[in-house]
Amino acid sequence: MNITQIGVTGGKGGTGKSTVSILLANKFRKKKRKVVLCDCDVECPNDYLLLGQKLKNPVKKVYAQFPKLDKDKCQQCGLCVKNCRSGAIFQPPGKQPFFLHELCSGCGLCWHLCPYQAIGVEKKVIGEIFENQIDKNFYLVTGRSVGVVDETGPIVTKLKEVALGLAKKIKTDYLLVDTAVGMHCGVIRALIGVDFAYTVTEPTPLGAHDLRLILKLLKTLKVPTKIILNQADLGKKELINKISKDAGVGIKYEILYSKKLVIAYSQGELGKVNIL
Amino acid sequence: MKIAIVSGKGGVGKSMLTSSLVMFFSQKKKVVAVDCDVDAPNLHLWLGEDEKWDETKKVSVSEKPIIDFKKCIGCGQCVEICAFDALKLRKGKPALNQFFCEGCGACEVVCPVKAITMKKVKNAEIRVKKNVYGFPLISAQLYPGETGSGKIVDQIKEKAEGFKHELMVLDSPAGIGCPVIATLNGTDFAILISEPTPSGFSDMKRVLTVVNHFKIPYGVVINKWDINPEQSSEIEKWAKNKLLGKVSYDKQIFRAISNLKPIIKTNLAVKKEIKEIYTKLQKTL
Numbered sequence: 001m002n003i004t005q006i007g008v009t010g011g012k013g014g015t016g017k018s019t020v021s022i023l024l025a026n027k028f029r030k031k032k033r034k035v036v037l038c039d040c041d042v043e044c045p046n047d048y049l050l051l052g053q054k055l056k057n058p059v060k061k062v063y064a065q066f067p068k069l070d071k072d073k074c075q076q077c078g079l080c081v082k083n084c085r086s087g088a089i090f091q092p093p094g095k096q097p098f099f100l101h102e103l104c105s106g107c108g109l110c111w112h113l114c115p116y117q118a119i120g121v122e123k124k125v126i127g128e129i130f131e132n133q134i135d136k137n138f139y140l141v142t143g144r145s146v147g148v149v150d151e152t153g154p155i156v157t158k159l160k161e162v163a164l165g166l167a168k169k170i171k172t173d174y175l176l177v178d179t180a181v182g183m184h185c186g187v188i189r190a191l192i193g194v195d196f197a198y199t200v201t202e203p204t205p206l207g208a209h210d211l212r213l214i215l216k217l218l219k220t221l222k223v224p225t226k227i228i229l230n231q232a233d234l235g236k237k238e239l240i241n242k243i244s245k246d247a248g249v250g251i252k253y254e255i256l257y258s259k260k261l262v263i264a265y266s267q268g269e270l271g272k273v274n275i276l
Numbered sequence: 277m278k279i280a281i282v283s284g285k286g287g288v289g290k291s292m293l294t295s296s297l298v299m300f301f302s303q304k305k306k307v308v309a310v311d312c313d314v315d316a317p318n319l320h321l322w323l324g325e326d327e328k329w330d331e332t333k334k335v336s337v338s339e340k341p342i343i344d345f346k347k348c349i350g351c352g353q354c355v356e357i358c359a360f361d362a363l364k365l366r367k368g369k370p371a372l373n374q375f376f377c378e379g380c381g382a383c384e385v386v387c388p389v390k391a392i393t394m395k396k397v398k399n400a401e402i403r404v405k406k407n408v409y410g411f412p413l414i415s416a417q418l419y420p421g422e423t424g425s426g427k428i429v430d431q432i433k434e435k436a437e438g439f440k441h442e443l444m445v446l447d448s449p450a451g452i453g454c455p456v457i458a459t460l461n462g463t464d465f466a467i468l469i470s471e472p473t474p475s476g477f478s479d480m481k482r483v484l485t486v487v488n489h490f491k492i493p494y495g496v497v498i499n500k501w502d503i504n505p506e507q508s509s510e511i512e513k514w515a516k517n518k519l520l521g522k523v524s525y526d527k528q529i530f531r532a533i534s535n536l537k538p539i540i541k542t543n544l545a546v547k548k549e550i551k552e553i554y555t556k557l558q559k560t561l
Contacts, residue, residue, distance in 0.1 A: 011316045013286010013450040018475070043451040044284045044482055046475035064359070085339070085380055087430070102457055102489060103426075107359050107380030145452070148489045150426065151378065152453040154360060181286035181450040182315035183420050188375045204533050206291075210316040217420035221375070234527060235534045266473040266504050 003167050005175045007190065007197030007223065011210030013181035015202045016230035018046050019261070021178040022270045024198070025138060030274060033173040034137045038163035040190035041180035042127060042143040042155045052268030055130040055142060062127035062143075062158045064106040064151070067099045073118035080110040080119065086150070105151040127155030129162050134271060141166060153185035160190065183217045191218070197225045198252065203235035208243055215247050226252035233257055277561065278444045279465040280312075282487065284479030286450030288471045289499035292529065293550065294447040295322035296539045297467075300554040301443055302411045308441040309408070311415040312429045312459040313449035314400065320415055323408050324538045329415075331404040335431060336396040337424035338379040343370060347391035354383035354392060378423055400428045402435060412439045425449075429458035452483050460486055465561060466494040467520065472507035480511075494518060495560060497553060500525035520560070521553035 008021045018039070025035045039047040048055055067080075067089075074096050081089045081097050088104035091097035099110075101124070111119040126149045132140040143159035145152050160177070167175045179190040191197060199214055201207040211227070218225045229240055232254035244251050253276055255261075264270050281294045291313075298309045311319035320327075341354075341363075350368040362376035363383060370383075384392045399422035403415045414436045416428050436444055448459040460466060466487045470480040480496075487494050496515035501508040501522040512519055523546050532542050540547055 012318070014288055041451075043453050043456075044475075044479040046285070046478065049474040049478060083381065083385070086426075102486075103461070105359070105378055105380060107378065107382045108357050109380055109382040109385050112357065112382060113385050148452075148457065148486050150454045150457055151360075152451075153376075153378075157361060182313075182425075183418075184315055184425050184453075184455070185376070185378070185423050186451075186453070188421065192375065204530065205321050205536060206318045206533060209318060209321060213316055213417075213420050220421045231530075234530045239534075262503060265475075266507060268474060 003172055003175050005177060005194045007177045007179060007194035008200060009179040009187060009191060009197055009214060010200040011181070011183060011214035012201065012207055015200045015207060017200050018050055018178055019265060019270060020198060020200050020228055020230070021047065021176050022050055023273060023276045025176055026271065026274050027276045028174050029137050034170065035174045035176060036139045036141060036163055036167045036172045037176045037178065038160060039140065039142045039178050040156050040159060040186065041178065042145050042152050042159065042186065043180060045142045045144050047140060047178055048132060048142050049268055050265060050270040051134055051140060053132045053134070053140065055144065058128035059131050060129040060162055061125050062129065062155045063123050064126045064154060065108065065121045066101050066104055066106050066124055067110050068120045068122040069096060069099065070118045070120055071096060073116045075116050077115065079113055079115065083113055084110060102148040103150055127158070129159050131166065139166060139170065153189050156186045156189040160193065183214060188221065191221055191223055194223055197223050198228050199225050200228045200230055201240060202231050203229060203237045203240050205239060208239040211240065211243055215249060226250050228253045228255065230255045231257045277442065278446060278463045279467060280446040280448050280459050280463040281467045281469060282448040282456060282460065282483045283450065283469045284452055284483035285476050288476050289469050289523065291319045291322045291447050292539060293467070293469055293497060294319060294445060296550045297554055298411065298445045299409055299538060299540045300551060301445065302409055305442045306440060307411045307443045307445060308436045308439045309411060309413045310432055310436045310444060310446045311413065312432070312446050312455060314416045314418045314425050314428045314455060315449060317415045317417060319447045320405070320413060321536060322533065322538060323413065324536045325405060325408060329403040330406045332401055334398045334401050336398050337400050337427040337431065338422060339381065339394040339396050340374060340377055340379055341372060341383050341392045342395045344391045345369060347389050349389055351388060353386045353388065357382045357386045375421060399424065402432055425455040426458040429455050452486050456483065457486060460490055460492060463492055466492045467497060468494055469497045469499055470511060471500045472498060472504040472511060477507065477511055495520035495557065498522045520556050521549060523549045
């Protein structure tokens with residue numbers, strides 16, 4: 001059995017990644033295909049809202065390790081402070097260091113480096129994973145960071161494991177992967193493993209600027225892609241046409257500005273819209 | 277004084293608001309503008325600037341491990357410690373997935389035979405334009421596929437400190453993770469901007485957890501309030517006295533940005549609305 005894994009990304013925020021992800025899911029469902037949608041924007045997940053769902057009981061929690069000081073053992077040597085590349089350890093002159101977990105990536109360097117074994121490990125929940133069944137053929141898997149988390153990438157990796165697991169278990173045809181904005185590690189981790197990705201953009205210099213960047217990233221990751229131009233009738237389409245031509249990446253769909261879409265978006269009824 | 281514009285959700289108007297506010301402020305104060313969206317920097321476009329910078333400097337914000345396979349004994353301790361799954365044993369030796377590597381250096385520390393050395397990689401550039409409507413703009417681009425966005429935000433903030441100023445205005449990236457935390461760290465005031473949709477509101481509350489963590493005073497702006505007046509009034513009720521103002525939706529904004537025309541150089545109604553926000557902000561700060 002083959003699961004086709006399709007990414008939806010875009011670089012710029014607010015161009016319609018989540019909207020397109022759900023519209024694609026709708027298109028596949030209409031053809032009686034089974035779909036798992038994985039919302040990889042773990043910092044600000046929204047797909048559940050667009051589908052009128054609630055995130056209730058997490059099916060899995062994601063943990064990370066953070067340093068914890070043993071005050072009796074610490075000799076204030078400052079080695080941990082000097083070597084922390086995240087700037088997450090602060091040591092006031094003549095005092096013991098303390099750890100700023102909000103800046104800490106949980107890499108573990110400090111507790112392995114400490115010559116006095118004065119740094120222990122504290123396990124903390126950094127993310128939660130939720131599953132929602134929308135209907136017989138449509139499942140949503142959502143990841144959400146918990147509290148102030150510096151390094152959200154590992155939540156995405158765990159989330160994709162869960163989503164793939166579900167996809168295999170229920171024998172789905174498609175796994176749709178909706179990424180966060182930007183091109184950071186969370187986006188890259190979401191895109192690793194996809195067979196193909198749609199790049200959603202808008203016809204403005206902003207959209208064009210970020211489209212160039214994300215196409216570069218997709219090329220580096222060796223992910224084939226096609227463009228989806230949202231709000232295609234507003235702004236300057238020629239900006240996107242030019243990039244499409246220069247990069248040799250075609251425009252698959254053009255979505256026109258539509259009040260109906262805006263309303264469905266804000267009322268959590270995007271699951272009912274069929275326009276692709 | 278530092279103020280940051282944040283939203284959680286992308287594309288709700290951070291850079292539009294930042295560019296307009298910084299231009300208003302520059303009429304009375306010495307300002308410096310910082311574009312902290314190092315993944316996809318756009319503030320320069322909202323300020324009507326193309327890609328001509330006065331200064332572009334390649335920098336290193338990350339390090340990557342170089343493995344000396346002559347020394348490596350294949351013990352796998354580096355693989356074990358890596359919190360980011362960036363190292364895997366392949367045919368008995370560690371292989372690096374550069375996209376996963378955060379450059380933390382834990383592998384270098386743990387290697388018992390000193391076969392790993394961390395090496396700096398040039399993976400970003402800092403860009404400066406010294407005179408944009410009389411104030412400097414500091415921006416940066418992390419090269420696609422590279423890591424270290426929080427660190428480069430720290431660097432451009434430091435660079436901005438080097439310019440004489442009374443006010444630093446920081447345009448945050450979307451999300452609530454590493455580069456947003458770096459943007460908000462040390463900021464005196466935050467402006468939360470949202471659009472009146474369930475997603476916009478939800479993401480605004482998510483970024484507020486970071487703002488509250490740092491105990492930063494804040495104000496709220498609702499963009500495109502008239503696309504959903506009901507949801508907008510819900511956000512207003514929630515914001516209470518933190519509300520700085522509302523900006524209406526205008527398709528002409530799309531046209532203005534398509535022509536690289538800053539909002540305050542137009543005659544659009546939103547210009548007046550942002551000016552009111554600016555006036556209220558002056559009293560609040």
